[in-house]
Amino acid sequence: MTDPVKKLWAQRDRVTRAITKDGSFRAAVIHNTTTVQTAQRSHGLDPMAAMVLARTLTGATLMASFLKGEERIVLTLEGDGLVRSVTAEAMQVGEVRGYINLNRNPQPDRATPLGKGLLRVQRILYGEYEPAMGIVELRRGDVTSDLGYYLTQSEQIPSAFVIDVAFDGDAIRQSVGLVVQAMPGARAEDIFRLYDSIDYLDRLTEYADSGYGPNEILHQIMPLEIDIVASSPVDFFCRCSHERFTSALMTLNVEEIMQMKDENQRELVCQYCSKRYELSDEDFDRLINRT
Numbered sequence: 001m002t003d004p005v006k007k008l009w010a011q012r013d014r015v016t017r018a019i020t021k022d023g024s025f026r027a028a029v030i031h032n033t034t035t036v037q038t039a040q041r042s043h044g045l046d047p048m049a050a051m052v053l054a055r056t057l058t059g060a061t062l063m064a065s066f067l068k069g070e071e072r073i074v075l076t077l078e079g080d081g082l083v084r085s086v087t088a089e090a091m092q093v094g095e096v097r098g099y100i101n102l103n104r105n106p107q108p109d110r111a112t113p114l115g116k117g118l119l120r121v122q123r124i125l126y127g128e129y130e131p132a133m134g135i136v137e138l139r140r141g142d143v144t145s146d147l148g149y150y151l152t153q154s155e156q157i158p159s160a161f162v163i164d165v166a167f168d169g170d171a172i173r174q175s176v177g178l179v180v181q182a183m184p185g186a187r188a189e190d191i192f193r194l195y196d197s198i199d200y201l202d203r204l205t206e207y208a209d210s211g212y213g214p215n216e217i218l219h220q221i222m223p224l225e226i227d228i229v230a231s232s233p234v235d236f237f238c239r240c241s242h243e244r245f246t247s248a249l250m251t252l253n254v255e256e257i258m259q260m261k262d263e264n265q266r267e268l269v270c271q272y273c274s275k276r277y278e279l280s281d282e283d284f285d286r287l288i289n290r291t
């Protein structure tokens with residue numbers, strides 16, 4: 001592929017969904033290197049934090065790929081290891097954003113970044129007044145097995161994730177993820193056989209290194225014949241704006257706003273994307289006069 005535009009298009013982050021021809025499994029593969037690189041860069045993360053956030057963003061996007069339109073999923077993992085919490089929010093339309101907080105005093109003996117803690121999954125779906133919410137204890141604290149455990153135990157959908165994030169020094173170089181789910185009626189022996197074959201997979205990023213996109217990766221790794229259902233682009237994208245921040249500040253009372261102004265607290269930082277916004281004197285006037 002020599003055409004640079006074509007090449008860029010082929011490299012665009014993308015998630016592809018498929019179903020096996022016998023209808024017993026569905027699967028999704030994501031290639032989201034640019035998305036997780038953007039997350040690492042915007043938040044200025046070391047490799048450990050970048051890895052954990054990348055896995056969470058990848059897992060959320062894979063789970064959201066089975067939803068509709070602007071339906072979205074929010075994953076929050078809280079632990080007592082090096083990572084105190086990590087959050088990712090993904091929409092089926094391909095937007096994902098997230099952030100991570102490290103522990104000041106981590107438990108020293110934890111084998112995984114999150115150690116012990118909780119996973120909270122929120123689904124914001126069309127036609128439902130309240131988000132559907134599920135909580136489980138972390139299975140291992142490595143994100144990947146926690147997500148599979150959640151879906152299998154809490155939602156009774158036998159599921160397995162493989163999320164492979166490769167580094168070049170301190171920076172993320174390549175990221176590929178896979179989720180496989182058994183559909184109702186799948187036979188137990190087929191589920192075990194399929195999950196076994198996933199366990200023995202080579203590193204998924206090597207497929208991307210060889211130039212394979214999600215569609216080809218699915219065809220390569222699924223031990224059963226599949227049909228591709230959908231394929232769509234993915235981006236690290238946050239809907240924050242100056243306007244949204246100032247209207248959110250309207251919920252504070254006037255005294256609090258005046259105190260912010262007196263203390264010259266002008267900078268607002270979006271926790272999801274680390275973008276900075278500056279409040280002007282005019283913004284303060286509008287907030288104080290409620291106009």
Ligand SMILES: [Zn+2]
Nearest residue numbers: 238240270273
């Ligand atoms: Zn933002």
